[in-house]
Amino acid sequence: MNRYNIGSLIICLPLDPISEPAMAFWRSKKTESTEPAGVIAKMVSGLQKTRRTLNTDIRDLFKSQGRLVDDELLDELFSKLIRTDMGTGPAEIIRDDVARRLRGRVVQLEEVLETITEQTRSMLAQESTGLRFADSPPTVILVVGVNGSGKTTSIGKLAYHLHSTGKKVVLGAGDTFRAAAVEQLTIWAGRIGCDIVKGNEGADPASVAYQTVERGVQTGADVVIIDTAGRLQTQTNLMQQLDKIRRVVDKKIEGAPHEVLLVLDATSGQNAISQAKGFSEAAGCTGIILAKLDGSAKGGVILPIREQFDLPVKFVGLGERVEDIASFDADSFASALFAE
Numbered sequence: 001m002n003r004y005n006i007g008s009l010i011i012c013l014p015l016d017p018i019s020e021p022a023m024a025f026w027r028s029k030k031t032e033s034t035e036p037a038g039v040i041a042k043m044v045s046g047l048q049k050t051r052r053t054l055n056t057d058i059r060d061l062f063k064s065q066g067r068l069v070d071d072e073l074l075d076e077l078f079s080k081l082i083r084t085d086m087g088t089g090p091a092e093i094i095r096d097d098v099a100r101r102l103r104g105r106v107v108q109l110e111e112v113l114e115t116i117t118e119q120t121r122s123m124l125a126q127e128s129t130g131l132r133f134a135d136s137p138p139t140v141i142l143v144v145g146v147n148g149s150g151k152t153t154s155i156g157k158l159a160y161h162l163h164s165t166g167k168k169v170v171l172g173a174g175d176t177f178r179a180a181a182v183e184q185l186t187i188w189a190g191r192i193g194c195d196i197v198k199g200n201e202g203a204d205p206a207s208v209a210y211q212t213v214e215r216g217v218q219t220g221a222d223v224v225i226i227d228t229a230g231r232l233q234t235q236t237n238l239m240q241q242l243d244k245i246r247r248v249v250d251k252k253i254e255g256a257p258h259e260v261l262l263v264l265d266a267t268s269g270q271n272a273i274s275q276a277k278g279f280s281e282a283a284g285c286t287g288i289i290l291a292k293l294d295g296s297a298k299g300g301v302i303l304p305i306r307e308q309f310d311l312p313v314k315f316v317g318l319g320e321r322v323e324d325i326a327s328f329d330a331d332s333f334a335s336a337l338f339a340e
């Protein structure tokens with residue numbers, strides 16, 4: 001049986017300090033939420049920069065006595081929305097929804113925010129979140145993306161949380177281009193206390209991947225996570241290398257890898273979209289980790305990603321510490337984006 005949810009893994013996360021107004025928003029708007037408080041709090045905290053841009057901008061459009069929703073306001077709202085890198089498509093959908101519901105009325109900021117949040121929530125909704133675990137362990141996860149997007153750090157954070165919920169994890173240092181990459185993953189493995197399989201510098205990444213899965217099987221691991229070197233989606237030979245890794249892993253366990261997670265850097269804004277385009281098919285991606293949301297004022301980029309690709313966002317990266325990862329939840333995300 002497939003299990004899709006690792007929500008419990010997140011519950012144990014320590015909370016970041018959250019501003020009282022932000023939490024008050026949650027208490028008033030999200031009383032129906034079934035999400036653990038940890039996820040909500042982390043989203044609110046991680047989306048601080050994006051929210052600050054949006055809120056200051058949108059708030060500026062309203063006077064204390066409210067404002068008439070007319071073409072002028074709708075145009076201004078549109079230009080504020082696209083500053084978060086959500087792109088024109090989603091910004092148009094949100095603007096048109098506000099027009100449909102509120103045009104011709106004098107409204108307060110809160111009412112517009114509520115409408116926008118609701119629309120964003122439905123645009124972000126996705127069927128599956130969490131990891132897709134194999135019917136019988138080990139579950140094999142391959143992690144891919146461009147240079148510096150946050151692959152190795154995301155692996156460390158994910159492994160830490162899986163490990164802390166009692167899962168036995170083996171890491172594979174499949175980035176054999178640089179000795180430093182192997183070292184970086186080795187440090188994470190040491191910190192977590194999990195097993196790691198390394199090849200020599202320059203070794204075939206596919207053979208490291210194979211050995212890692214083999215180790216996972218031999219040691220009764222629950223999850224095997226394989227790191228890969230950063231590459232551009234346009235580098236055909238390197239994209240083929242990912243294909244080889246997948247084939248080799250499938251030879252060891254039929255149906256593996258069970259997840260191919262594409263790590264996108266939220267600070268790269270619209271570039272993240274071309275990366276998703278290039279990787280999603282060529283690398284057979286099954287989901288996205290959107291890293292560095294905490295450092296980005298462009299968290300809105302998640303909307304075109306959800307709109308254009310049939311790929312669920314599985315996790316969001318919210319910092320560099322081991323606990324700075326949260327499973328993606330559309331409700332929490334949308335509300336955190338527009339929280340006051």
Ligand SMILES: Nc1nc2c(ncn2[C@@H]2O[C@H](COP(=O)(O)OP(=O)(O)OP(=O)(O)O)[C@@H](O)[C@H]2O)c(=O)[nH]1
Pocket residue numbers: 145146147148149150151152153154175181228229230231263291292293294295316317318319320324
């Ligand atoms: N603020 C913040 N920084 C992050 C996050 N994830 C990764 N980083 C930082 O981004 C930088 C690159 O992260 P890596 O994990 O090394 O990225 P990578 O994709 O493995 O890089 P290559 O292996 O060189 O392709 C590091 O300085 C990380 O600490 C995040 O969620 N938030």
Ligand SMILES: [Mg+2]
Pocket residue numbers: 151152153175181227228230
């Ligand atoms: Mg790396």
